[in-house]
Amino acid sequence: MAREPIPQEGPAAPTRDPQTELANLGTRDIAHLGTSLHEHLVNTYGLLQDFGNQETLCLAGLYHAAYSTDGFSEALFDPKDRTLLADLIGAEAETIVYHYCASDREYAHRLATTGQPCAFRDRFTGTRLTLLQSMACHLWELTLANELEIAIRNQAFRDRNRAELTELFQATEPFLSRAALQRFHWVFC
Numbered sequence: 001m002a003r004e005p006i007p008q009e010g011p012a013a014p015t016r017d018p019q020t021e022l023a024n025l026g027t028r029d030i031a032h033l034g035t036s037l038h039e040h041l042v043n044t045y046g047l048l049q050d051f052g053n054q055e056t057l058c059l060a061g062l063y064h065a066a067y068s069t070d071g072f073s074e075a076l077f078d079p080k081d082r083t084l085l086a087d088l089i090g091a092e093a094e095t096i097v098y099h100y101c102a103s104d105r106e107y108a109h110r111l112a113t114t115g116q117p118c119a120f121r122d123r124f125t126g127t128r129l130t131l132l133q134s135m136a137c138h139l140w141e142l143t144l145a146n147e148l149e150i151a152i153r154n155q156a157f158r159d160r161n162r163a164e165l166t167e168l169f170q171a172t173e174p175f176l177s178r179a180a181l182q183r184f185h186w187v188f189c
Contacts, residue, residue, distance in 0.1 A: 002178040018062055018089050019045075025076045032072065033150055033157070037065065040149060047145040051179040057138055059089040060096035061145055067101035070123055079124055096138045099131070103139065112140075113171045133175075140175040143168075144184055151187050162188055 019042065027038035045062040066085055068075040077085050079098065086094035104121040111119035117140065118131040131139070147165055151158045169176065169184055 002173060002176055002181050016088060018059055021088055022062060027076070030074055034154060037072075037074070041065065043149045043152075044142075044145050047149055047180075047183070048141070051141065051145070051177050051183070053141065053177070056090060056093045057096060057141065059093040060100065060138065061142055063089055063093070063097050064100050064142055064146060066097050067124075069101050070103060070105040096135070096142065099135060100139055100142055108139075109168055113167055115171075117172045117175055136172075137175045140169075140172040141177060141180055143172075144176055144180050148180075148184055148187060158188060 022041060023038060027041060028036050030037035032040045041062050041064065044064060045058050048058040048061040063076070063085060065072050065074070066076045067079040079101065082094055082098060085097060089097070099120070102122040102124050104123040107121040108119060111117070118133065118136045119128070120131045121128045147161070151161070151165075165184075166188060169181065173181060
């Protein structure tokens with residue numbers, strides 16, 4: 001059964017506009033699977049908002065590739081100096097971004113589909129740990145939004161990844177919002 005949105009304590013609002021700063025980082029000029037990185041990040045942010053998530057997770061979605069990811073090598077920030085991004089989007093959102101970027105996807109996806117959806121390996125440090133349920137919820141919701149953003153505009157991606165993503169999001173369903181799952185099924189089924 002899908003989870004309800006996670007309540008959030010009220011972190012201080014960023015003092016600079018994160019969307020303006022994203023454009024200032026040159027994201028409009030970075031290619032990302034048939035579009036610009038900027039468009040992908042803004043659309044992922046929008047999906048997370050549409051799912052009813054708190055602004056902290058939405059901001060993490062806006063910067064979810066900030067330190068590069070296991071599937072996208074271009075970094076906007078150095079993960080060794082995490083304060084720059086934390087100052088821009090808040091410490092809680094930055095922590096989500098770090099974990100998303102640091103995630104060894106093959107490891108996480110393989111273990112999630114075998115009943116261990118909180119297993120995590122940091123690809124930067126090699127550290128293995130079990131995520132708190134709240135962080136696992138954030139990461140799986142962000143993962144679904146990321147994959148869905150690509151699938152919405154790319155039929156070949158949908159066709160190529162339908163079975164694998166369906167299996168993954170069925171395995172992580174308790175960590176996902178109803179709205180995210182509904183949108184996934186609408187796009188993929």
